[in-house]
Amino acid sequence: MGDKAGSLTTNMMHEDLIRPLILTGRRFYLVVAVLGAIVLWGLAAWGYQVRTGMGVAGINSPVFWGVYIATYIFFIGISNAGTLISAMLRLSHAGWRHPVTRCAEAITVFALMVGGMFPLIHLGRVWKFYWLIPYPNERGLWPNFHSPLVWDFMAINTYLLGSFVYLYLPMLPDLALIRDRVAGWRRRFYGLLALGWSGTPVEWHRLEKAISILAVVIIPVAVSMHSVVAWDFSVALKPMWHSTIFAPYFVVGALFSGIAILMVAMVILRRVFHLEAYLEPIHFNNLGLLLLTFCFLWLYFTFAEYLVTWYGHLPDEMAAFRFKVEGPLAPFFWGMVLMNFVIPVPILAMRKTRTVTGCLVASLSILVGMWLERYLIVVGTLSRPRLEFAWGHYAPTWVEISILMGTVAYFILLYVLFSKIFPIISIWEFKQGRRLRAQKPAGDVPVMANEPFPGVM
Amino acid sequence: MAKWGMVIDLDRCTGCEACVIACHAENNLPIVGEEESAKGRQHNWIRIERYWEGEYPHIRARFIPVLCQQCDHAPCEPVCPVYATYHNPEGLNAQVYNRCIGTRFCANNCPYTVRVFNWFDHQWERPLDEQLNPDVSIRTRGMMEKCTFCVQRIRRARHQAEDEGRDIRDGEVQPACVQSCPTEAMVFGDLDDPDSRASQRARSRRAFRLLEELGTEPSVIYLKEDEWVEP
Numbered sequence: 001m002g003d004k005a006g007s008l009t010t011n012m013m014h015e016d017l018i019r020p021l022i023l024t025g026r027r028f029y030l031v032v033a034v035l036g037a038i039v040l041w042g043l044a045a046w047g048y049q050v051r052t053g054m055g056v057a058g059i060n061s062p063v064f065w066g067v068y069i070a071t072y073i074f075f076i077g078i079s080n081a082g083t084l085i086s087a088m089l090r091l092s093h094a095g096w097r098h099p100v101t102r103c104a105e106a107i108t109v110f111a112l113m114v115g116g117m118f119p120l121i122h123l124g125r126v127w128k129f130y131w132l133i134p135y136p137n138e139r140g141l142w143p144n145f146h147s148p149l150v151w152d153f154m155a156i157n158t159y160l161l162g163s164f165v166y167l168y169l170p171m172l173p174d175l176a177l178i179r180d181r182v183a184g185w186r187r188r189f190y191g192l193l194a195l196g197w198s199g200t201p202v203e204w205h206r207l208e209k210a211i212s213i214l215a216v217v218i219i220p221v222a223v224s225m226h227s228v229v230a231w232d233f234s235v236a237l238k239p240m241w242h243s244t245i246f247a248p249y250f251v252v253g254a255l256f257s258g259i260a261i262l263m264v265a266m267v268i269l270r271r272v273f274h275l276e277a278y279l280e281p282i283h284f285n286n287l288g289l290l291l292l293t294f295c296f297l298w299l300y301f302t303f304a305e306y307l308v309t310w311y312g313h314l315p316d317e318m319a320a321f322r323f324k325v326e327g328p329l330a331p332f333f334w335g336m337v338l339m340n341f342v343i344p345v346p347i348l349a350m351r352k353t354r355t356v357t358g359c360l361v362a363s364l365s366i367l368v369g370m371w372l373e374r375y376l377i378v379v380g381t382l383s384r385p386r387l388e389f390a391w392g393h394y395a396p397t398w399v400e401i402s403i404l405m406g407t408v409a410y411f412i413l414l415y416v417l418f419s420k421i422f423p424i425i426s427i428w429e430f431k432q433g434r435r436l437r438a439q440k441p442a443g444d445v446p447v448m449a450n451e452p453f454p455g456v457m
Numbered sequence: 458m459a460k461w462g463m464v465i466d467l468d469r470c471t472g473c474e475a476c477v478i479a480c481h482a483e484n485n486l487p488i489v490g491e492e493e494s495a496k497g498r499q500h501n502w503i504r505i506e507r508y509w510e511g512e513y514p515h516i517r518a519r520f521i522p523v524l525c526q527q528c529d530h531a532p533c534e535p536v537c538p539v540y541a542t543y544h545n546p547e548g549l550n551a552q553v554y555n556r557c558i559g560t561r562f563c564a565n566n567c568p569y570t571v572r573v574f575n576w577f578d579h580q581w582e583r584p585l586d587e588q589l590n591p592d593v594s595i596r597t598r599g600m601m602e603k604c605t606f607c608v609q610r611i612r613r614a615r616h617q618a619e620d621e622g623r624d625i626r627d628g629e630v631q632p633a634c635v636q637s638c639p640t641e642a643m644v645f646g647d648l649d650d651p652d653s654r655a656s657q658r659a660r661s662r663r664a665f666r667l668l669e670e671l672g673t674e675p676s677v678i679y680l681k682e683d684e685w686v687e688p
Contacts, residue, residue: 060497
């Protein structure tokens with residue numbers, strides 16, 4: 001590897017990575033307009049729901065939670081991936097990480113922002129959402145710290161703040177670099193955001209230190225975040241929710257879908273911004289192998305979860321089990337197995353198909369599969385409460401579908417705007433990575449301890 | 458303080474649903490109509506579950522009225538993020554409508570599925586609006602609600618007793634469902650008072666509690682000659 005990246009001159013790099021921020025094509029406006037229209041439609045659907053009542057959604061008794069909560073777990077899942085993957089790559093000094101970190105971190109921030117909207121979208125009285133915040137008030141009322149929903153609220157906000165800082169801090173040198181190369185309002189804009197970065201050795205030293213501290217701290221925050229989401233379910237006294245492995249199961253699922261969305265984002269960025277020299281097949285190969293590992297981890301957890309339920313054969317548990325595996329949700333269940341395992345594993349396992357396109361296909365399949373998994377968890381259990389008389393069904397309405405589409409479009413829109421305003425590849429880290437690679441023959445660079453997988457050299 | 462409880466004799470229950478109607482009238486429950494009911498949005502605080510046993514012609518219907526079991530260890534309470542559902546000093550599982558923000562977590566975590574959500578605002582057609590009970594507040598869309606053991610009647614009896622400087626007498630408080638039961642299958646009273654009718658009935662060898670194995674400690678006690686098999 002390194003050949004393509006090595007042939008890039010610094011000027012070419014600046015040109016490649018800064019040009020998209022300044023020149024705007026017709027295609028950009030078109031994409032923003034289409035996404036914006038979908039977002040507005042979703043917003044209108046939500047407004048209708050707030051004014052009319054939650055009854056415009058398909059949820060009912062006993063399925064009190066539906067698409068909103070399933071999508072909530074899904075988004076929190078993919079949010080977990082960005083920062084976590086980036087932090088793990090940084091801590092393990094993966095030599096190939098440099099062009100990947102920022103697009104991963106940006107996914108985290110936007111997925112969290114969008115995912116965090118769902119608990120509010122699903123509130124019956126959303127205009128009272130601030131009662132979830134522990135603020136001092138004259139009536140001495142506090143939220144209930146025993147409730148997993150309050151843990152959720154805190155965990156989301158902590159992780160959002162953490163991953164925002166983790167995205168912003170390593171961006172300072174790049175913002176300063178752009179500041180020094182543009183004119184007019186852009187200069188003022190990037191200058192303001194660069195916080196007066198001037199690139200002195202002291203600044204570099206502090207930045208490196210801050211990043212390494214953040215990378216360590218953000219990992220437990222990310223893991224606890226998705227564990228708390230899992231506990232929303234597993235602390236409840238419900239068949240097939242009340243499970244001890246839910247927290248790690250959710251974290252694995254989160255990383256799984258997170259790597260998938262990262263690869264999808266990388267493929268698109270590569271095409272749109274012509275970043276073939278930066279996001280090379282080696283990156284897709286390595287992330288593809290990571291994704292393959294997670295296919296098996298996911299299967300292992302899913303198997304463990306369903307095996308124990310089936311073997312125990314408790315009637316209440318089996319009602320939910322049957323509803324999912326052989327009942328009305330069976331197409332979703334087997335679709336999930338197909339999308340999460342049967343389709344991606346052969347693609348990712350064979351070197352011939354572990355290409356950029358292959359990774360894209362596998363990743364898209366996994367994203368759909370993981371959404372199905374979240375849907376099955378929420379709807380499968382709720383449709384089969386303990387008293388048979390209360391059993392029910394659920395199907396989403398146009399309002400839920402519209403809001404789902406609107407939020408997905410919003411997520412993409414935020415990402416598009418971000419990559420338009422900020423360099424989506426960390427310029428200084430990329431340079432640093434290249435320099436370290438070039439120095440390698442000298443022998444004493446510990447950062448290179450982790451070579452890319454040898455197969456594709 | 459009394460420990461309020463209800464005893465329901467399934468051997469006396471005919472499944473007539475008078476309790477359901479009485480509850481609607483007393484607690485200002487809306488009539489949501491056929492369409493909403495079909496979607497699983499029946500607005501009942503008490504329901505008669507009907508199960509069929511055997512095959513025609515040897516078929517038997519079994520009935521069980523299910524309402525909020527007023528659990529001592531209520532799974533709905535800890536999960537509410539804003540304390541909208543909590544244990545009041547009388548041991549009742551209370552629902553504070555004004556405080557509810559509508560997460561519906563309590564309803565999910567109720568093993569008896571007896572909590573009712575307000576999917577919409579409700580209207581009472583004339584002249585039904587004139588029979589609304591002034592002692593019970595009207596709930597708006599987005600709020601959770603459920604059986605309160607007719608807490609407004611308990612309150613009134615307590616005030617009356619306090620004014621007269623005495624304790625509440627056994628049988629003085631009757632929730633609407635109990636009052637309307639034509640076969641007197643339901644009895645309400647203080648389970649801490651060993652002489653109350655409810656206590657006496659609760660000591661029956663026929664007594665059992667619904668989903669008792671979950672450890673929720675319900676305050677509703679059922680009586681049945683043969684074992685009640687959970688379907």
